[in-house]
Amino acid sequence: MRQNNELVLVVDDDEDIRELLRVVLEADGYRVKVAVDGLDAWEQIHAGELPALILLDLMMPRMDGEHFLKKLRRRCPEAVVIILSGHDAAQKKAGELKAARCLTKPVELDDLLNAVKRFAPAHSKRDVA
Amino acid sequence: MRGKVTRKEQTHKRARLHSIGRPALENRLHWANQGLKTFHGHGDLLMTQQSRRFQGDRYVRMLFRQLPGAVWTTDRDLRLTYVAGRLAQNVSVHAKPGMSVFDVLGTREPTNPVIACHRAAIAGEPQSFEYEFNGRWYKVFVEQLTEDNGDAAGCIASAFDITEQRATQERLARSEALVAQAQRVAHIGSFEWDIAKNSVVWTDELHRIYGLEPGQFGGTYEAFLERVHPDDLERTKSSVFDALRNGLPFVYDHRIIRADGRVGVLHTRGDVIADKDGQAVRVAGCCWDVTKLRETMDNLERARSLLEATIEATADGLLVVNREGSVTTRNQRFLSLWRIPPDLAAENDDEKLLAYVFDQLENPDQFMSSTRELYDHPERESVDVLYFNDGRVFERYSRPQRIGMLIVGRVWSFRDVTEREKLLRRALFLADATRLLSSLDVEPALDSVAHLAVPFMGDGCAIDLLGNGQPRRLLVVSREGMESFSPELHSSVMAGHSTIYTMGARSCMAVPLVVKGAVAGAMTFIGSRMRRYNEQDLEFAETLARRAALAVENARLYRGVQEALQSRDEFLAIAAHEIRGPITSVHMAVQGLQKGKVSAAAAPRILEIIEREDRRLARFVDELLDLGRMQSGQMHFNFEEVDLGDVVREAAGTLSSDLARSGSAFSISTEGRPVGQWDRFRLEQVATNLLSNAIKFGAGKPIAVAVREHRGLTTLEVQDHGIGIPPGMLNRIFDPFERAVSVRNYGGLGLGLFIVRTIVEGLGGTVRVESKPNAGSTFTVELQAERTS
Numbered sequence: 001m002r003q004n005n006e007l008v009l010v011v012d013d014d015e016d017i018r019e020l021l022r023v024v025l026e027a028d029g030y031r032v033k034v035a036v037d038g039l040d041a042w043e044q045i046h047a048g049e050l051p052a053l054i055l056l057d058l059m060m061p062r063m064d065g066e067h068f069l070k071k072l073r074r075r076c077p078e079a080v081v082i083i084l085s086g087h088d089a090a091q092k093k094a095g096e097l098k099a100a101r102c103l104t105k106p107v108e109l110d111d112l113l114n115a116v117k118r119f120a121p122a123h124s125k126r127d128v129a
Numbered sequence: 130m131r132g133k134v135t136r137k138e139q140t141h142k143r144a145r146l147h148s149i150g151r152p153a154l155e156n157r158l159h160w161a162n163q164g165l166k167t168f169h170g171h172g173d174l175l176m177t178q179q180s181r182r183f184q185g186d187r188y189v190r191m192l193f194r195q196l197p198g199a200v201w202t203t204d205r206d207l208r209l210t211y212v213a214g215r216l217a218q219n220v221s222v223h224a225k226p227g228m229s230v231f232d233v234l235g236t237r238e239p240t241n242p243v244i245a246c247h248r249a250a251i252a253g254e255p256q257s258f259e260y261e262f263n264g265r266w267y268k269v270f271v272e273q274l275t276e277d278n279g280d281a282a283g284c285i286a287s288a289f290d291i292t293e294q295r296a297t298q299e300r301l302a303r304s305e306a307l308v309a310q311a312q313r314v315a316h317i318g319s320f321e322w323d324i325a326k327n328s329v330v331w332t333d334e335l336h337r338i339y340g341l342e343p344g345q346f347g348g349t350y351e352a353f354l355e356r357v358h359p360d361d362l363e364r365t366k367s368s369v370f371d372a373l374r375n376g377l378p379f380v381y382d383h384r385i386i387r388a389d390g391r392v393g394v395l396h397t398r399g400d401v402i403a404d405k406d407g408q409a410v411r412v413a414g415c416c417w418d419v420t421k422l423r424e425t426m427d428n429l430e431r432a433r434s435l436l437e438a439t440i441e442a443t444a445d446g447l448l449v450v451n452r453e454g455s456v457t458t459r460n461q462r463f464l465s466l467w468r469i470p471p472d473l474a475a476e477n478d479d480e481k482l483l484a485y486v487f488d489q490l491e492n493p494d495q496f497m498s499s500t501r502e503l504y505d506h507p508e509r510e511s512v513d514v515l516y517f518n519d520g521r522v523f524e525r526y527s528r529p530q531r532i533g534m535l536i537v538g539r540v541w542s543f544r545d546v547t548e549r550e551k552l553l554r555r556a557l558f559l560a561d562a563t564r565l566l567s568s569l570d571v572e573p574a575l576d577s578v579a580h581l582a583v584p585f586m587g588d589g590c591a592i593d594l595l596g597n598g599q600p601r602r603l604l605v606v607s608r609e610g611m612e613s614f615s616p617e618l619h620s621s622v623m624a625g626h627s628t629i630y631t632m633g634a635r636s637c638m639a640v641p642l643v644v645k646g647a648v649a650g651a652m653t654f655i656g657s658r659m660r661r662y663n664e665q666d667l668e669f670a671e672t673l674a675r676r677a678a679l680a681v682e683n684a685r686l687y688r689g690v691q692e693a694l695q696s697r698d699e700f701l702a703i704a705a706h707e708i709r710g711p712i713t714s715v716h717m718a719v720q721g722l723q724k725g726k727v728s729a730a731a732a733p734r735i736l737e738i739i740e741r742e743d744r745r746l747a748r749f750v751d752e753l754l755d756l757g758r759m760q761s762g763q764m765h766f767n768f769e770e771v772d773l774g775d776v777v778r779e780a781a782g783t784l785s786s787d788l789a790r791s792g793s794a795f796s797i798s799t800e801g802r803p804v805g806q807w808d809r810f811r812l813e814q815v816a817t818n819l820l821s822n823a824i825k826f827g828a829g830k831p832i833a834v835a836v837r838e839h840r841g842l843t844t845l846e847v848q849d850h851g852i853g854i855p856p857g858m859l860n861r862i863f864d865p866f867e868r869a870v871s872v873r874n875y876g877g878l879g880l881g882l883f884i885v886r887t888i889v890e891g892l893g894g895t896v897r898v899e900s901k902p903n904a905g906s907t908f909t910v911e912l913q914a915e916r917t918s
Contacts, residue, residue: 015790016714016738023735024717024726059706086709088702105713109720 006052006120007031011041011068012084013060021055021112028113030120037061038068050076053100053120058085058093069097080119084112194218197290198267202274203230204283207247216267216288246271250284265292309333316418320399322350323411324373329353338395338418340388358384358392373409376401382419393420446543449530450479452507457538466523466543491516503527507536514546519659522550555669558585559676566676571684572603575677579606582654586670587662588635589655593618594681595648597857603650614655622651627671629662638662640670642678649681700865700879708749711742718742741786752880755814756865759887766808766891768916773803773812773843774836780816781834784824792829793849801838803845805914811888818881819847819908827851830905841914850905859898885910892916 008030010021018034025032033051035041037060045051054072058065065083072079083094086105094102101115193200193213202211207230217225230247231237239245246256250271257270267288274285309332312318318335322328327350333343339356346352357365361383372379378400385393399414440447446463450456456477464474467486483500487493496515503511510528517523523543530538561581568574572594579590588608593600600618607613621628622639625648629638636656641648652674656662718735721727727735758764777797781788788795823832827849835846854862863886865879889896889910900906 014710014714016742017710017717019734020714020717020721020738023728023731024721027721027726027728086706086713088705105709106716107713109717109724109726112717113726 005029005031007033007049008116008120009033009035009041009044009051009054011035011038011054011060011065012057013037014057017057024109024113025116028116030116038063038065038071042068042071045072045076050079052080053116054079054081055084055116056081056099058083058087058090066093066097069099073098082115082119196287198288200285200287202283202285203247203251205251205281207231207244207251207283209233210283214288216262216290243269247284247286250286251281253281259291259295260288265290266295267291312415313337316421317415318418319413319415320353321411321413324409327351335416338393338416339385340391345388356385356387358386360384369412372399372401372412376403376407376409379414393418394423395419444544446545448482448541448543449538450541451530451538452536454479454504456482463543466545489517489519491518503539507539515543521545521547523547554585558582559672562673563676566680568680569684569687571680574680576604576606578673578677579604579652582606582652582673584608584657586666586673587654587656587660588658589614589616591616591618591653591655592650592677593653594642594650595623600650607655608657616653616655618651618653622653623648627667627674629664629667634658636661638667638670640667640674642674642681644678644682644685649678652677696865703879704749704753708746711745711749714742715739715746737786751814752884755884755887756880759884760865764887764891766811768806768808770804771807771809771812773805773807773816773845773912774799776809776812777816777820777834777836777845780813780820783817784820787821787824788832791824791827793824793827794831795834796831797834797836799836801843803836803838803843805841805843805912806916807892807912808888811892815885815888815910816845818885819845819910822881822908823847823849823851823906826853826906838914843912843914845910845912846907848905848907853902853904854898854900854906855902859900862898863896 008025010018010025010032012018012021012034013036015036018036022032022034033044035044039062041054041056042063056065056069065085069081072081081097081099083090083097083099083102084105084107085102087093090104091102093099100119103112103115190213194215196214196216199212199214199216201209201213201217204210209226209228209230212225230244234241234243236244239248242258243260246258246269250256250273253273255270255272257268260267260269268291269286269288271284271286273281274283276282312332312334316334316338318338319332320335321330323330329346329348329350329352331339331346331348336343336346339346347355354362354365364381365383368379368381368383378398380396380398382394382396385395387393396417396419397414398417399412401409402411402413404410440458440460441462443460443462446466447458447460448456448463449458456479459474463469464471467482467489469482469485473481473485483497487497490496499511499513503509507529511526513525515523515525522545524546526542526544527539529536530540558581562578565577565581566574575592579592582590583606588611589606591605592603594603595601600623602615602618605613605615616632616637616639619628619630619637619639622641625641625643627638627640629636631637632655635658637653638656639651639653642650642652652670654662654670715738718727718739722732722735755764774797781795781797820832820834828851830850833846833848835844835848837844837846863882865883885908886896889912892912893916894910894912896908896910898906898908
């Protein structure tokens, strides 16, 4: 995995989903960071670099996705965010929050990867061993 | 005598002819017969021959000439042979010797009574009759005139003027007839009792009164007593005895038994007639048949008493005023309705009564004018309603009092319809209040009702509602223009008791709003200055409070339904979210593996994720299925001997990876022999759910599980030291779809504790929780070893 690959931030309170997304995105050559909720994500972004793409769940403890994104928009209006949620109103909220895309759980892996690729093209791809 | 008498005139001549006893008649005629024999047989020769005798004859002739009537003789053919007397001189030339009786009468008709009497007399049957002639009445005697040898020579007759005597007799007869008639008409009979002879004579009418034919009465004092009513016999005897002893007039009433058995009533007046020595010799009197009068009087008395009783018994006040303005009749109810003092009532003066009641009325001027109007138009009838200052309401009816066609007064009737009016107003009020309270937005509805209740129920109304056990003053409404007051909530009303009390000079009442047996609030009413609440008012307030409480309950139920619907929607959303999580995980893991996106090194972790998420899914499905069964009451148990310690340990083993990830230290302890007849699978669910909760909400702090058995009672205690449960949620966490925390923070369907409770109760046990926020929770399940259900 090259060091300059695009950074994708996965924000989801479901540990298994965080782990799965990390595995498959890293397989596609992305650098992946994970945050357990909106607050965690906000703190990470505040402390470090702005990810090329944020995969954001909506319903999370402490700070939910909507709150996080509104906060983020005020600071980084250009941030690219794909909402990945099982919430019924996810599509509507995605529009309101100017998300680049909204993917509804359960999501097809190809759809997810294609969307990620579109908004954060990976520079290289590491073969899976 | 007058000349010719026509046939018609003859029929009008009332000649009373009847035979009289021969000896009497002979006596009466003897002197005349002898005299006439002498006169007829010897003529003037004798008179001239014997001066003494002549002198005697002269007197005889004078006697006959001036006789107040007439004397005549006839031969056998009724030719007059001698006529003398004033009547013969005065009346007619026909009545002279040589004329015949037929000439005098103007008829030869043998059936003519005078002719017939003469003929009969000649035949030897002395006759007497009364005969009207020339406007006067005569008593006529006719007898055979005999020859010396005893042969009939003709007849000799004498007539005496009895006009005056007859007139007297007729007057007497008329008088007697009148008396008799009067007695008959008046039903008055008279009697006379000759004491010495014990002879009692009754008049015809008295016979009739006793139902007897004249003459049927036995005619003695004892016969009279036999006909006296047995119940009045002693009194009758005593009245008569007293009268005889005292010699005084007497009056008494007694009943008699008539011949037909019917009872009659006689009013008797009598007097005692004494001889010159003062000895009672006769009792005379009259008896008035007052049977019908007595019946009529009795009926009248009954009618009067019935009328009086009716007037007094009626619930209405009655007043009758005559055209002169005097009270002729009124009942006690009238006096009490109008609160009229007895001395004023005794004056019977309508004007004074009107003046007295004037101030009692809400609109006295209108009352007076309508009353005057009716007195000015006596023929009118009226119905109106009178409102009193103290809240009473009367209906007033009036109509003229008539005797025949004549209006003699006015009858007034007053009916106190206060209660009816009050009930009507209350019914209307309740209808309005009920309509207002039908709103599910209960607080504005209660506000409207409070505004409706003032001033209808008082000068003020306050409503309190209980929230979280504490009363909250919802509203206070005061009468417009009155000072605002906010009564304190009475202590007894919160204990569920209605109460009337005073606050300063005001009468107050408070009633609880009871919902499902518990006090949910209270309504407090402040009376107007004049008003003192009574039990009836309190009852009415309770009725209103019941409806208000029902509205509060309905609103709560509605809110509950709304919340349940919201919970259901939330549950469905959560369920979808919770299910999408593991499906997404499994889906992506499988596709990642299929598409070579998972490195060999990551593969075991991915497979572990698949297994874990698969378990989550299975548990969701089980919980959903259990929810359906539990809510429809179709949960079944398979009872067998189960060791609860084993069950808990198995559950802990199943959750070991979750426990490990939570970071909570876990301990389990066992005391006694926790074995009982339970359902192993269901107990595993209980243990798993309680442990899952402890892991989820344990905040990584130690979790302790204790399984104890003591005298057949097995206790499972699961204790964590995590976030705890807010007090307000403690009684709800065992309900379906309830969760003490946000689903954002903690996933799950919110069914775990509901399933725990349902299973434990299904096994005959109990479950409870003790918790403090941020200090942790302890769930305790108690089960009997033996089946109890």
